[in-house]
Amino acid sequence: MRGPTSRVGHLLRRAYQFALENSGRAFDDLGITPRQAGALWEIHVLGPLSQRELGERIGMDAPNVHALISRLERKGLVEVATDPRDPRRKQLTLTTAARDIADQLPERARQAEDSTLLALPAKDRAELIALLERVVADGAAPDGGVAKNADNEAV
Numbered sequence: 001m002r003g004p005t006s007r008v009g010h011l012l013r014r015a016y017q018f019a020l021e022n023s024g025r026a027f028d029d030l031g032i033t034p035r036q037a038g039a040l041w042e043i044h045v046l047g048p049l050s051q052r053e054l055g056e057r058i059g060m061d062a063p064n065v066h067a068l069i070s071r072l073e074r075k076g077l078v079e080v081a082t083d084p085r086d087p088r089r090k091q092l093t094l095t096t097a098a099r100d101i102a103d104q105l106p107e108r109a110r111q112a113e114d115s116t117l118l119a120l121p122a123k124d125r126a127e128l129i130a131l132l133e134r135v136v137a138d139g140a141a142p143d144g145g146v147a148k149n150a151d152n153e154a155v
Contacts, residue, residue, distance in 0.1 A: 019113075043094050043102075048083075050092070054092060079092070079094075080092060
């Protein structure tokens with residue numbers, strides 16, 4: 001019989017905690033958190049973004065994005081300006097210091113991932129990542145992640 005501590009939610013939460021600890025260590029000497037690293041990376045890759053666009057990209061609601069951006073702004077890593085095309089919209093850009101940090105993020109993220117998945121051989125790592133991507137993509141589907149079987153039938 002499978003109890004609550006062997007269920008998918010519990011195991012994913014434990015794996016997430018472990019991954020978060022490893023990510024925290026990977027970014028700690030840069031003075032940023034894993035969430036801040038994710039925000040900086042999105043702005044670095046996509047260029048100027050609005051707070052709403054950033055929130056959609058990193059899966060964070062508006063009040064939390066606002067707080068995250070405020071912390072990054074206080075650290076001198078993000079500049080917030082009025083979008084010249086739409087004065088109601090705020091545009092986020094990276095400072096020079098943030099661009100220097102952003103260049104280091106892929107390697108730091110790889111180190112954190114390697115630490116988290118150390119117990120798995122390369123084939124299993126790739127399979128786990130692919131499976132998690134499917135779970136996340138299905139949860140973001142227009143049908144709201146309605147449970148479906150392998151034949152794509154609602155269950």
